[in-house]
Amino acid sequence: MAKKDVIKITALYERLSRDDEQQGESNSISNQKKYLEDYARQCGFKNIRHFSDDGYSGTNFNRPGFTALLAEVEAGHVDTVIVKDMSRFGRNYLQVGFYTEVQFPNKGVRFIAVNNNVDSSKPSDNDFTPFLNIMNEWYAKDTSNKIKSIFRSRMQDGKRCSGSIPYGYRREAGDKQTLLVDEEAAGVVRRIFELVASGIGLKEVARILTADKILIPSAYFEKYYPENCRNHSYHEPYTWNSTTVGYIIDRQEYLGHMVLGKSICDNFKTKKRRKATEDELIIFRDTHEAIITQDLWEKVQRLRKRKPKKLPNGTYTHRLSGLIFCADCGGRMSYSSPESKHKNGGKEYDSDSAFQCSNYRNVYRDCSSHFIKTSALEAAILRAVQVVSQYVIENEAEFTKQLQTQWDSQQTETVSIDKKALTTAQKRIAELDILIKGLYESNMTGKIPERQFRKLINQYDEEQLTLENKIAEMEANTEQTLAKKAEANRFIALVKRYKDITELTDAMLYEFIEKVVVHSATGGRTIYRQQQLDIHFNFIGNFLPPMPQITEEQRIAEIQAEQLARQEAKAKRSYEKQQKKKAELREAAKTDPVAAEKYEELLAKNRERGRKYREKRKAEAALNPEVAQKQKAKSQEKYERQHAKVKLSRKELVEQAKTDPEAAKELKALRAKEAAARARKKQKEEERMASDPEYAKMMLERRKEYDRRHTAKRTADRLRLIEQAETDPEAAERLAKQRAYSCEASRRCIEKKKSKTA
Incomplete structure (x- = not known):
């Protein structure tokens, strides 16, 4: 049994936009439906089905009713599409033409626009259809422009x-x-x-x-x-x-x-x-x-x-990111973090946290590293804020006057540089015009092949376009530079809000600093390395307060002094660490034989190191008398400094012991302790002298030298006192006491010798 033929539908499409509502009831959806139904019945169309879009613009084809109609067309269920006129179908002449001239004919769909006498089954009657589509689109465009104009006028009011x-x-x-x-x-x-x-x-x-x-x-x-x-x-x-x-x-x-x-x-x-x-x-x-x-x-x-530059891992950034710029290429400097270098642990160094030019490794840009440690940057910024703030507070009127002078000078310099670059670019464009004209003449006369002509023309045209964009950018920058004004009062108010700055918080950093421009360093990787930083403040730019000028020799001397101070501090820390370790080992050696053995090894090692050091100093002194003199002076200075310190504290204790029984007990205990320490020291020296001839020789020489210096000092002091006693009664009294003490000491010494011989 043969299948019955499926009766395809006759699609009646209606559309009404908001703009069409203003035209009254003639274009309403209900009127369109009645009009199309009457036309379909009169012409004998069967299986009528409506597709409607109420409130949708004709320029937009993403409408639910129209989409449903297209779905039926694609499925092959539609025989005829009927609309009241072409504007109801759409107001985009390209898309309307595509559907009516391409898609519907491909699907075997007949298209009828009643009021425009358009019928795809009669091709000879459709010659004017494209013009209708263009007029419908023009109407939509004109309406859109009028609505825009109305809204713009309201906004301007x-x-x-x-x-x-x-x-x-x-x-x-x-x-x-x-x-x-x-x-x-x-x-x-x-x-x-x-x-x-x-x-x-x-x-x-x-x-x-x-x-x-x-x-x-x-x-x-x-x-x-x-x-x-x-x-x-x-x-x-x-x-x-x-x-x-x-x-x-x-x-x-x-x-x-x-x-x-x-x-x-x-x-x-x-x-x-x-x-x-x-x-x-x-x-x-x-x-x-x-x-x-x-x-x-x-x-x-x-x-x-x-806006700091995003890092690949998206986690490591710094509060200075986005504020640091390269002085040579003008690019932002990128942050290098210790976390990214030591993800799996490891020793971190101060230099691990640093900034360097982001174009340094760019093969298309020629720029140096401009490497600078983050700690150095932060210290420089803090110091600059402190110096400028102090100057503003102490010299407010002078600051305002100097700022204006400095600002005008910097603006003039910046504009002058920009104008030079602008003139160079304009001159190059004029040269390119001459070259292009010559190329055309050569091409017309056949002196240059067409392929080479096109290649050169494209190169020159690209260069001209780049230069024109650059000129426009430079002109805009020049206008901005000239329009920008220094705002001294706002900066003064900012400084007064933050007095006595000792550290730079994030909020203070962003309020004070606009940007920091880093120049290339000089001096290489030495202690004499120096690097210029241009610190631009908000409201006042790169302001430089009056600063004392130092010579290169003074700068080097300051660097050397700072280096020496760091070395001494490092040596002190190392010595304190060694002493602490030695004290802990000495304490453990009292009860632990293993620790006692280690302690003796440490003492022997220290003695050997001391012996080598003394031999080295002795050899240096033997070769150079100046070195010998310096060593002697340094040793004497050290001895006098230590002796004076001990003597001062002991003198205070002696004075207190005269009236304070507790101080007297403390003084007595101190003297006993010192006597015991001297006895232990003497015993150790005697034991070591007995086993070490070199040490014995050195100690005898040291004692002789000490006796000589002590005798010379006492003789000089006595002669000075005898001279003073001739005119000073107090000196005469002290001299008499010394003589009496000497006589008594001599008497006790003689008696002691007699008792030994007896």
């Missing part, structure tokens, strides 16, 4: 055309123009700006707001102002993201300004909107209450421009 309002504001019912502060949301806005101003990144701000369970703007409007809420499609009401935070801190409305025309639709067909440029924005200042201050806004925008 200061009237809001959008129903949405910024997060942090509200409006009264019936008044779409006046913005009032919503204190709850405004507090969140202020907090966002303050967090960003303190140096916290947008992602971290979003994480903080999410952790604190603060409603996102869409959820907030839906809860408190549902009549103003447009976006109901969000995943979580408390999950913030960096895009939302960035959108908030970019809105000038929070300064109290009305900003209109923020997006523009360039093509009425695609309906795609783009962000308006600064020149295209319509801004009315101070139209409503501000939520944040101008200073806070400017600080946040400076930090937004900083």
